[in-house]
Amino acid sequence: MATERMTLLWFQTGSCGGDTMSILSADRPSFTDLFNDYPLELLWQPSLSIESVTSLNDIMDRILNGSQRLDILCIEGSIITGPNGTGMYDAFRKTAKKEWVERLAQKARYVVAMGTCAAFGGVHAAPPNPTDCIGLQMDKDTPGGLFAPDWRSGAGYPVINIAGVLCTPIP
Numbered sequence: 375m376a377t378e379r380m381t382l383l384w385f386q387t388g389s390c391g392g393d394t395m396s397i398l399s400a401d402r403p404s405f406t407d408l409f410n411d412y413p414l415e416l417l418w419q420p421s422l423s424i425e426s427v428t429s430l431n432d433i434m435d436r437i438l439n440g441s442q443r444l445d446i447l448c449i450e451g452s453i454i455t456g457p458n459g460t461g462m463y464d465a466f467r468k469t470a471k472k473e474w475v476e477r478l479a480q481k482a483r484y485v486v487a488m489g490t491c492a493a494f495g496g497v498h499a500a501p502p503n504p505t506d507c508i509g510l511q512m513d514k515d516t517p518g519g520l521f522a523p524d525w526r527s528g529a530g531y532p533v534i535n536i537a538g539v540l541c542t543p544i545p
């Protein structure tokens with residue numbers, strides 16, 4: 375019986391895109407090998423998907439209405455909460471990306487913070503932090519970011535932080 379592929383959606387928030395570049399530079403395994411050798415299905419990746427953004431809209435809508443399974447949600451970039459907690463400095467489809475992340479994360483079996491910004495807020499959260507950046511489940515070294523410390527994904531895990539020493543997952 376064929377193994378069911380785990381679906382992965384990669385969503386960028388307050389990001390320079392460097393984590394994507396880092397992952398694309400990996401060679402053991404390469405990003406391509408990862409999808410060839412493991413039972414993974416890439417639903418969307420901003421630098422790899424050739425479909426228009428309309429496709430991403432459809433995928434996100436299907437995830438949220440329950441017709442598309444989401445196993446792994448990868449977030450690249452800080453969570454921007456300004457101005458005044460609205461998150462509208464960083465919006466997608468007229469909705470703050472932080473809200474999209476909250477909605478998608480409720481559907482995901484695993485949520486991965488890809489890079490130091492997604493994990494802890496990173497360079498964008500450095501003082502004076504004009505856009506009020508935080509991490510997914512950490513605010514720099516303090517537990518609790520977009521999600522409270524006791525938040526768990528569908529599979530029962532906290533956010534899985536894959537942060538580099540300073541920045542990207544792969545130096």
Ligand code: SF4
Nearest residue numbers: 392393489490491541
């Ligand atoms: S962790 Fe580094 S590469 Fe990733 S978004 Fe932040 S600054 Fe860019």
